[in-house]
Each structure stands twice: as structure tokens, then as C-alpha cells.
Ligand SMILES: [Zn+2]
């Protein structure tokens with residue numbers, strides 16, 4: 001979803017987007033890894049884009065229902081992610097195109113120098129607010145990578161139905177959250193089990 005800067009006028013550009021499940025699933029796997037979570041319905045991105053001195057302020061809320069299998073008991077876990085976020089988007093500083101007749105190597109060096117200068121300017125000035133900043137290229141703002149990042153940040157590390165989930169009995173498969181099964185589950189560490197079979201001379 002791309003918004004041209006010219007579309008953002010007073011009092012702001014309202015965003016009200018439905019995120020269909022395939023788009024949510026693509027976002028969940030945006031970093032290339034297979035996600036244990038998948039869309040459990042359509043998501044929504046609602047908010048407002050405003051011009052501010054520094055660039056564009058995104059004030060939005062992402063809501064997405066997701067599902068996964070509990071990592072211990074395999075029951076379906078459903079989460080209603082609700083992520084309000086505020087982000088300042090700054091235009092990426094323009095790098096002047098080398099003028100005709102300028103030695104490209106020299107131009108390249110000049111650019112590198114300019115970039116180093118920028119780095120040294122920003123180094124050491126990190127504040128908490130900087131964490132909620134991003135840059136955009138040219139004259140358009142692409143909200144897709146922005147909501148993808150927010151989505152990935154909001155996902156828990158593990159999919160668990162409950163932090164205290166007891167999981168399944170390793171012998172009979174009984175869901176131990178529902179009932180105890182009475183199996184003898186004094187677990188033998190597989191590495192120790194292998195040792196037991198080692199014949200000692
Ligand atoms: Zn569970």
C-alpha cells in the first residue's frame with residue numbers, strides 16, 4: 001500500500017486497510033523463515049498519516065488474528081494481535097547524482113564522505129525516540145514493510161496455549177492439561193539411554 005506524499009494533506013491521510021489472510025501470511029514469512037503462526041482471518045490497519053517537520057508521522061493500529069499450534073500440546077492457539085504504533089518517517093537524505101563530466105570515482109568518494117559525515121553526526125545521539133523512526137525513499141510511503149515489521153515484533157517467541165502448558169504425555173499422548181494418564185514417565189535422557197547400551201570391558 002503506497003501513498004504519495006501529495007496525498008497527505010491537512011488534517012491527515014486516513015488509512016483504513018483490510019489485510020486479507022494471504023497478505024498476512026506473506027507478512028509473517030517476510031523474513032524468509034517459515035512461521036509457526038498463520039492468519040486466522042483478515043487483519044486491519046487503521047490510522048492516520050500526517051506531515052510533520054521531520055517528515056511523515058504514522059499513527060496507526062494493526063489488528064490481526066493469528067493462529068498456531070501450541071508448541072507443547074498441539075492445541076490451536078489463537079491470538080488477537082492488537083498493535084498500536086507511532087512512527088516518524090524521515091525522507092532518506094538525497095545523494096546527488098554525479099554531474100556529467102565528473103570523475104565517477106571521485107563522485108563516489110564524495111558520497112562516501114558525505115555518508116560518513118552523516119554517521120558521525122547521528123552517532124552518539126541515539127535516544128529512545130530514534131527507535132520509532134524509519135526512512136522512506138522518494139515521494140512515496142510504502143506501508144507494507146512497516147506493518148510487516150510491527151506484526152513480526154508483536155508475535156510471541158513461542159506459541160503456547162498457556163505459559164504453564166503441561167504438554168502431551170510422551171508415552172500415550174494424553175493431553176496432560178486435561179488429565180493425568182498414570183504412565184511411568186520417568187524420562188530417560190536419550191543420551192544416557194545410549195550410554196546404558198555401551199558395553200564396558
Ligand atoms: Zn499447550
Ligand SMILES: [Zn+2]
Pocket residue numbers: 169170171172173174181182183
Ligand atoms: Zn501417558
